[in-house]
Structure formats: C-alpha cells, structure tokens
Amino acid sequence: DTAVSQTPKYLVTQMGNDKSIKCEQNLGHDTMYWYKQDSKKFLKIMFSYNNKELIINETVPNRFSPKSPDKAHLNLHINSLELGDSAVYFCASSRGFWAGETQYFGPGTRLLVL
Amino acid sequence: TQLLEQSPQFLSIQEGENLTVYCNSSSVFSSLQWYRQEPGEGPVLLVTVVTGGEVKKLKRLTFQFGDARKDSSLHITAAQPGDTGLYLCAGAQAAGNKLTFGGGTRVLVKP
Numbered sequence: 001d002t003a004v005s006q007t008p009k010y011l012v013t014q015m016g017n018d019k020s021i022k023c024e025q026n027l028g029h030d031t032m033y034w035y036k037q038d039s040k041k042f043l044k045i046m047f048s049y050n051n052k053e054l055i056i057n058e059t060v061p062n063r064f065s066p067k068s069p070d071k072a073h074l075n076l077h078i079n080s081l082e083l084g085d086s087a088v089y090f091c092a093s094s095r096g097f098w099a100g101e102t103q104y105f106g107p108g109t110r111l112l113v114l
Numbered sequence: 115t116q117l118l119e120q121s122p123q124f125l126s127i128q129e130g131e132n133l134t135v136y137c138n139s140s141s142v143f144s145s146l147q148w149y150r151q152e153p154g155e156g157p158v159l160l161v162t163v164v165t166g167g168e169v170k171k172l173k174r175l176t177f178q179f180g181d182a183r184k185d186s187s188l189h190i191t192a193a194q195p196g197d198t199g200l201y202l203c204a205g206a207q208a209a210g211n212k213l214t215f216g217g218g219t220r221v222l223v224k225p
Contacts, residue, residue, distance in 0.1 A: 040217070041200055041217070043157070043202065043204075043215040045212060045213060045214075048211075055210070056210075056212050090157075094211055096211075097210050097211045098211060099144045099145045099164075099206040099210060099211055100144070100145035100147070100164050100206065100211070102147075102159045103159065103213065104159075105157050105158070106156050107154070107155055107156055108154075108156055
C-alpha cells in the first residue's frame with residue numbers, strides 16, 4: 001500500500017496554464033506539507049496544513065493555492081504557470097506538527113513548463 | 115546563503131571506503147534529521163537527533179549532533195553501492211516541524 005501518493009507523476013504544460021497536483025496519505029496523519037525541489041536538488045517548504053488548517057505559508061507567489069478538503073488530502077493548484085515553476089513538487093505527511101516528527105514523502109510530481 | 119550548509123556537495127568513492135558528510139549552521143536547531151533520496155523518489159528519513167552531543171548508529175551509518183545543536187555529521191563505514199544517493203540534512207528550529215533542508219550531498223559508491 002502506498003503511504004503518500006501524488007498525481008500526476010509527470011506534468012508538462014504551457015506557460016500561462018492552470019494546473020493542479022493532488023496528494024493523498026493513508027497513514028492517518030494530521031499534518032501534510034508541500035515542498036518544491038529545484039534543479040539543484042534544493043528542497044524548500046511551501047505550505048503545511050494541520051487538521052485541515054493552514055499553519056505554514058512560506059513566501060510563495062499567490063498563484064499557488066493549497067487546498068485541504070480533509071485530513072488525508074492536500075492539493076496544490078497553480079495559476080498562470082511560469083517557466084520558473086518547473087521543478088519537482090513533493091507532498092509529505094507526519095503524525096503531527098511536533099519538532100522531530102518523521103515526515104513521509106510522496107514520489108514527487110515533475111512539472112515542466114514550456 | 116542557506117541556513118544549513120552541507121559539504122561536500124559531491125562525493126565519489128570506491129566500495130569499502132569510508133565517508134563523512136557534514137551539515138553546518140550558525141543557528142541552533144531543536145532537532146535535526148538526515149534523509150536519503152534516490153533518483154525519481156522522495157526523501158526517506160534515516161535518523162532524527164534531538165540532544166546536543168548525541169550519537170546514533172544504524173548499522174554502518176553513524177550520526178552525530180553537535181554539542182551546541184548547530185551542526186551534524188553522517189559517517190558511513192565500508193560504503194556499498196547501495197549507499198549511493200542524495201543525502202539531505204534538515205533542521206527544525208522551533209517547537210513545530212517546519213524543516214529547513216541543506217543543499218544535499220550526492221554520494222556515489224562505485225563497485
């Protein structure tokens with residue numbers, strides 16, 4: 001059974017389009033995250049939700065909007081895609097938001113904006 | 115500059131050799147984690163250290179957290195090709211679990 005799953009795995013789209021990435025976890029965790037990993041493999045937190053409530057909102061363009069319909073799902077919608085949005089986006093989850101909690105990562109969504 | 119600096123950025127060694135990866139910062143962390151990421155996959159947690167001076171061993175891997183909780187190291191003894199991957203350190207600074215990642219160290223172990 002996949003613990004944290006993301007769809008799609010690959011996403012190729014044109015500049016200016018709007019796209020969504022979906023994430024689901026079946027671990028019963030309360031906290032979910034979105035990360036962006038750039039071409040140099042640098043991984044940076046974007047958002048985090050705890051019990052469907054937004055608790056981390058880093059300096060991310062407001063073209064990015066996360067949505068958590070329930071504790072098991074955290075989706076990421078991106079409006080007006082730009083070339084610089086090309087990256088691998090990882091979803092992760094943890095039991096709670098305490099320091100040192102293990103974060104379980106999904107397989108990533110490779111976004112290429114042309 | 116990044117909050118967590120990893121060195122080296124890339125390490126290529128022969129099977130059987132030892133290696134050490136460093137993770138340094140001028141800031142204090144409440145906890146520090148090491149992850150390994152393989153191509154096409156997400157990072158997987160190896161260890162969490164929370165106490166200054168703490169040393170944890172997982173088979174051939176030894177992790178150390180600095181006394182001041184500002185730095186950490188990962189040492190692999192007798193490296194094997196299966197140890198190949200991207201090693202990432204990540205720290206949490208406050209009570210919450212917001213992680214700041216280092217830039218990663220790419221390790222290649224040649225048979």
